[in-house]
Amino acid sequence: MKTTLHTLQQMAEKGDKIAVLTCYDASFAALLEGAGVEVLLVGDSLGMTLQGEDSTLPVTLSDMAYHTRCVARGSKQAYIVADLPFGSYQESPRQALRSAAQLMAAGAHMVKLEGGQVMAETVAFLTARGIPVCGHIGLTPQSVHQLGGYRVQGRSEAAAEQLLLDALALQQSGAGLIVLEAVPATLALQITSQLTIPTIGIGAGPGCAGQVLVLHDMLGIYPGKTPKFAKDFMNGAGSIQAAVLAYVRDVKSGAFPAPEHTF
Ligand code: KIV
Ligand code: NA
Numbered sequence: 001m002k003t004t005l006h007t008l009q010q011m012a013e014k015g016d017k018i019a020v021l022t023c024y025d026a027s028f029a030a031l032l033e034g035a036g037v038e039v040l041l042v043g044d045s046l047g048m049t050l051q052g053e054d055s056t057l058p059v060t061l062s063d064m065a066y067h068t069r070c071v072a073r074g075s076k077q078a079y080i081v082a083d084l085p086f087g088s089y090q091e092s093p094r095q096a097l098r099s100a101a102q103l104m105a106a107g108a109h110m111v112k113l114e115g116g117q118v119m120a121e122t123v124a125f126l127t128a129r130g131i132p133v134c135g136h137i138g139l140t141p142q143s144v145h146q147l148g149g150y151r152v153q154g155r156s157e158a159a160a161e162q163l164l165l166d167a168l169a170l171q172q173s174g175a176g177l178i179v180l181e182a183v184p185a186t187l188a189l190q191i192t193s194q195l196t197i198p199t200i201g202i203g204a205g206p207g208c209a210g211q212v213l214v215l216h217d218m219l220g221i222y223p224g225k226t227p228k229f230a231k232d233f234m235n236g237a238g239s240i241q242a243a244v245l246a247y248v249r250d251v252k253s254g255a256f257p258a259p260e261h262t263f
Contacts, residue, residue: 082106119170138204
């Protein structure tokens with residue numbers, strides 16, 4: 001059965017955890033959805049995992065459209081979320097719509113953008129025009145040079161309060177999902193319980209409605225530094241398919257993320 005935003009919303013209401021992985025091509029799209037991954041995220045992390053860049057900043061809109069098309073061709077039932085890359089949406093709601101339209105035409109079912117309150121107007125503009133939007137707050141990699149590195153966010157009381165306001169502003173503007181990256185588990189749980197839309201955590205503890213990892217991190221094949229919150233599911237798995245099945249099982253049961261993957 002095809003996964004829709006409605007399906008994901010119902011899963012969150014029932015407390016059924018949503019399993020998400022990044023995906024960049026047709027073969028993995030088929031494998032991941034066959035193993036029970038509900039959402040395929042065509043992440044701009046492909047700048048690092050596929051292109052060998054040291055950040056997501058060089059990724060272009062045409063790169064994202066190309067990989068979204070590859071994933072869409074390999075997928076029959078997953079919900080496909082595609083990242084709006086750096087510089088393709090921050091200028092104005094109209095710029096965001098033009099860029100989002102290219103990803104939707106390439107086969108995305110939803111676009112994701114980084115930022116909270118500051119992006120609220122853009123999220124409202126897109127969702128009012130039929131383009132579902134996933135927010136992304138906490139550690140937002142497109143802002144790495146502003147944040148001073150890839151580090152946990154929302155540690156101070158003021159920063160935590162701002163993240164809650166950001167999440168509420170995104171929901172209010174029509175966002176259908178929100179990614180929480182590298183925030184303390186207690187804060188992610190608090191945000192999740194105050195929202196009606198599902199949260200998808202990465203380094204945000206077990207209290208989120210779903211979990212996401214970068215595919216190359218969960219397969220243990222990224223040659224660079226991997227974050228504390230990543231887990232290599234190939235360890236002891238024997239095959240890629242078994243590793244992905246283990247990830248889905250552990251997300252569903254709540255076994256992943258464990259305390260050692262959590263802030
Ligand atoms: O680009 C990406 O892979 C992401 C996830 C880590 C959430 O945005
Ligand atoms: Na991303």
